[in-house]
Amino acid sequence: MAGWPRLLRSRRLQGLLWTGGSVLSVGSILLYLAQPVWTTGRLAGFWAGIVLLLTALWLRQITAPGMSTSTPRFLPPALTLLALLAALNALTYRYNPELDLTRARLFTLSEPTIQILQSIDQPVEVIGFFKRGDPRLSRARSLLERYCRYTGYLTYEFHDPTQKLALARSFELEGYGLVFVSGKNHYYTATVDEQGLTRAILHVTRARRKTVYFLTGHGERAIHAGDRSGYSTIRQVLEAENYIVRTVSLAKNSLPTDADLLVIAGARHPLPQSEAEQILAWMSTGGRLLVLVDPQDPLPLPELFRAYGLSLPDGFVVEDMNNALVTLGPHGLTPHQIIPMLTRYPPHEITYGLNGRQTFFPYARPVSIASESQSGYQATAILTTSPASWLETDTSLSEPEFTPGADRSGPFSLGVAVEDPATQTRLVVIGDTEFAANQHLTPHVANADLFVRVVNWLAEDDTVSQIPLRVEAAPPLTLAPDQQNLVLMVAVLLVPLLVVLTGAGVWWARR
Amino acid sequence: MNIFFIARRDLAAMLGRPALYLITAFFLLATGLFFYLTLSIDRTATLSRVFLGAAVVLLFVAPVLTMRLLSEEARSGTLELILTAPVRTWELVAGKFLAAWAGFGLMLAPTVVYLLLLVYLDRPDIPVILSGYLGLMLVAALLLSFGLLASAVSSSAAASAALGILFSAGAWVLGGLTLVSDNGIGRFLRYLAIQSHFVDFLDGLISLNNVVYFFSGTFFALYLTVQLLHYRRQV
Numbered sequence: 001m002a003g004w005p006r007l008l009r010s011r012r013l014q015g016l017l018w019t020g021g022s023v024l025s026v027g028s029i030l031l032y033l034a035q036p037v038w039t040t041g042r043l044a045g046f047w048a049g050i051v052l053l054l055t056a057l058w059l060r061q062i063t064a065p066g067m068s069t070s071t072p073r074f075l076p077p078a079l080t081l082l083a084l085l086a087a088l089n090a091l092t093y094r095y096n097p098e099l100d101l102t103r104a105r106l107f108t109l110s111e112p113t114i115q116i117l118q119s120i121d122q123p124v125e126v127i128g129f130f131k132r133g134d135p136r137l138s139r140a141r142s143l144l145e146r147y148c149r150y151t152g153y154l155t156y157e158f159h160d161p162t163q164k165l166a167l168a169r170s171f172e173l174e175g176y177g178l179v180f181v182s183g184k185n186h187y188y189t190a191t192v193d194e195q196g197l198t199r200a201i202l203h204v205t206r207a208r209r210k211t212v213y214f215l216t217g218h219g220e221r222a223i224h225a226g227d228r229s230g231y232s233t234i235r236q237v238l239e240a241e242n243y244i245v246r247t248v249s250l251a252k253n254s255l256p257t258d259a260d261l262l263v264i265a266g267a268r269h270p271l272p273q274s275e276a277e278q279i280l281a282w283m284s285t286g287g288r289l290l291v292l293v294d295p296q297d298p299l300p301l302p303e304l305f306r307a308y309g310l311s312l313p314d315g316f317v318v319e320d321m322n323n324a325l326v327t328l329g330p331h332g333l334t335p336h337q338i339i340p341m342l343t344r345y346p347p348h349e350i351t352y353g354l355n356g357r358q359t360f361f362p363y364a365r366p367v368s369i370a371s372e373s374q375s376g377y378q379a380t381a382i383l384t385t386s387p388a389s390w391l392e393t394d395t396s397l398s399e400p401e402f403t404p405g406a407d408r409s410g411p412f413s414l415g416v417a418v419e420d421p422a423t424q425t426r427l428v429v430i431g432d433t434e435f436a437a438n439q440h441l442t443p444h445v446a447n448a449d450l451f452v453r454v455v456n457w458l459a460e461d462d463t464v465s466q467i468p469l470r471v472e473a474a475p476p477l478t479l480a481p482d483q484q485n486l487v488l489m490v491a492v493l494l495v496p497l498l499v500v501l502t503g504a505g506v507w508w509a510r511r
Numbered sequence: 512m513n514i515f516f517i518a519r520r521d522l523a524a525m526l527g528r529p530a531l532y533l534i535t536a537f538f539l540l541a542t543g544l545f546f547y548l549t550l551s552i553d554r555t556a557t558l559s560r561v562f563l564g565a566a567v568v569l570l571f572v573a574p575v576l577t578m579r580l581l582s583e584e585a586r587s588g589t590l591e592l593i594l595t596a597p598v599r600t601w602e603l604v605a606g607k608f609l610a611a612w613a614g615f616g617l618m619l620a621p622t623v624v625y626l627l628l629l630v631y632l633d634r635p636d637i638p639v640i641l642s643g644y645l646g647l648m649l650v651a652a653l654l655l656s657f658g659l660l661a662s663a664v665s666s667s668a669a670a671s672a673a674l675g676i677l678f679s680a681g682a683w684v685l686g687g688l689t690l691v692s693d694n695g696i697g698r699f700l701r702y703l704a705i706q707s708h709f710v711d712f713l714d715g716l717i718s719l720n721n722v723v724y725f726f727s728g729t730f731f732a733l734y735l736t737v738q739l740l741h742y743r744r745q746v
Contacts, residue, residue, distance in 0.1 A: 077738075101636075102716070
């Protein structure tokens with residue numbers, strides 16, 4: 001032992017190492033427990049502490065009198081065992097049979113998803129942008145991990161958007177979510193569930209780009225017009241989303257066979273019988289249609305609306321001051337009561353994750369679900385105004401005014417999504433065309449996003465809708481005050497007390 | 512059957528000490544509060560918060576349960592006695608481990624009352640809760656084996672408890688590294704963390720990999736404990 005320098009043998013040094021190591025490592029753990037974020041400092045502190053402690057332990061071992069300085073004989077077999085166990089862990093990490101015990105089968109991927117994953121034949125990269133501790137982060141991670149078991153083409157990584165600002169900006173990302181990239185395509189989704197992820201994968205890997213046709217010939221909004229009321233911006237937005245956007249006139253041609261979606265954006269004149277019949281025939285065999293109708297315009301397909309139980313009353317919706325668009329004009333802030341502004345949306349696939357973002361609808365008419373679905377299809381309101389809104393039926397007034405008796409009070413639905421599960425037909429009707437005009441598609445409002453969401457939902461493959469939405473439908477548990485007291489008494493008082501009494505009994509018996 | 516003889520002896524000794532009841536009462540007070548919070552704040556008929564809370568409490572309780580098992584015997588000199596007795600070292604360690612594990616099972620047993628309360632108040636997803644119990648028992652096995660290892664390293668009960676807490680808490684908080692980055696090191700550290708293998712059990716998902724993780728950790732810590740005692744026997 002004389003070979004060891006005196007300094008290393010000094011008890012004081014070892015004590016110092018022990019104390020310093022404990023303070024550093026325990027301190028950083030305590031800091032972490034208080035605020036569960038690992039900063040570089042805490043991490044460095046933790047590991048530095050561990051290193052100090054191990055050094056102290058090692059010094060004690062090698063300098064203790066009577067201790068052999070040779071490597072303990074058990075180290076080689078221990079390392080072998082460690083390697084074996086590591087291999088076992090690696091093996092089960094790769095091939096990991098699971099048992100899903102949840103009632104809703106939350107961890108079992110549905111058959112359509114598995115089929116889609118197995119058919120992927122090109123690399124798909126998923127880049128997730130979430131802040132630390134966001135519950136969607138762990139959900140996305142565990143879902144993607146499961147997805148990767150069925151395909152070798154899927155890779156994923158996660159970043160904090162506040163730290164990787166440039167990367168997030170390169171995808172024009174607003175907020176948090178997942179970006180799916182494959183080849184030249186990319187697709188953004190904030191929906192972290194099986195439907196959302198599978199939809200995104202389908203979107204970027206689809207060989208054929210989907211085609212959206214805008215009907216022309218009846219005074220509709222023009223997708224090539226760059227003026228304030230034109231639709232050229234919405235066309236560009238859809239093209240950026242990987243859609244082919246075209247116009248079609250049914251007066252001369254029949255509906256193209258490659259049409260995935262037909263849009264009627266504000267027909268000023270009624271549709272001739274022959275055109276209406278073509279669209280109706282298409283809709284009866286799984287067609288997808290978006291209809292935008294302004295107040296005072298004729299209904300383009302009244303028989304279709306009737307068949308799906310929709311009614312579009314005459315008049316326009318007037319909102320109260322708090323729920324209308326406010327602009328800054330020469331006379332200060334001016335509310336525009338005929339421009340309802342929405343920030344909350346009824347639950348639907350289209351509006352999922354849209355809550356909190358603003359959309360507004362200048363001069364809009366209500367679209368109401370007149371009768372409940374009698375033939376199996378589902379009609380859902382996707383845009384609703386506030387209860388304080390009302391329907392102005394007198395369109396000649398320069399200043400709208402609520403007339404009891406003549407005008408109805410709200411809330412009103414401005415948009416309805418209809419789906420017929422039997423034929424896979426989908427229809428969205430919105431009582432406004434102006435909301436998607438060039439002049440209103442500014443970055444801080446979600447009007448363009450809403451339009452894209454509607455188009456995405458309408459043009460979606462049938463497979464995605466076969467994936468069950470796995471939300472645990474358990475309603476929150478509400479306890480009556482006496483039930484709460486029961487829980488408090490039994491769990492917090494009675495059980496520990498009984499244990500203490502048993503302990504006292506044991507102690508008494510041993511005395 | 513030396514293992515079970517040792518396990519029974521140690522468990523009986525543990526049950527005879529009032530300290531165990533105090534620790535248990537403290538443990539159940541904590542889990543009871545977690546349970547009450549689940550019902551009054553989360554308003555869900557689950558026990559995952561209870562199990563998660565129990566695991567965090569266990570980080571500190573497990574080393575206390577095991578600290579006496581080997582270091583006390585070393586201090587009082589009985590370890591030499593046992594080590595020279597016709598008992599194999601691994602039988603001794605396995606027996607002591609089983610005693611501690613069973614002891615924790617007894618501590619946990621009264622929480623079945625929560626399950627009964629849930630059944631009375633609502634319609635809980637019972638298989639998910641059972642999977643949570645399994646997960647917690649596996650976490651306990653790992654933490655107790657860490658504690659046993661710490662207890663074999665040091666001859667002072669307090670030092671071995673401190674060392675055990677440090678081991679356990681260190682392995683636990685690795686789970687905080689969830690978003691360091693998704694490169695190799697990040698994934699590796701996350702894999703090592705107890706937390707990332709425990710949460711699946713709470714969600715009602717039992718995967719082979721998670722079971723293998725807990726088994727490997729426990730087995731390796733017990734193996735090291737046996738070898739350390741061997742080493743002591745020789746020097």
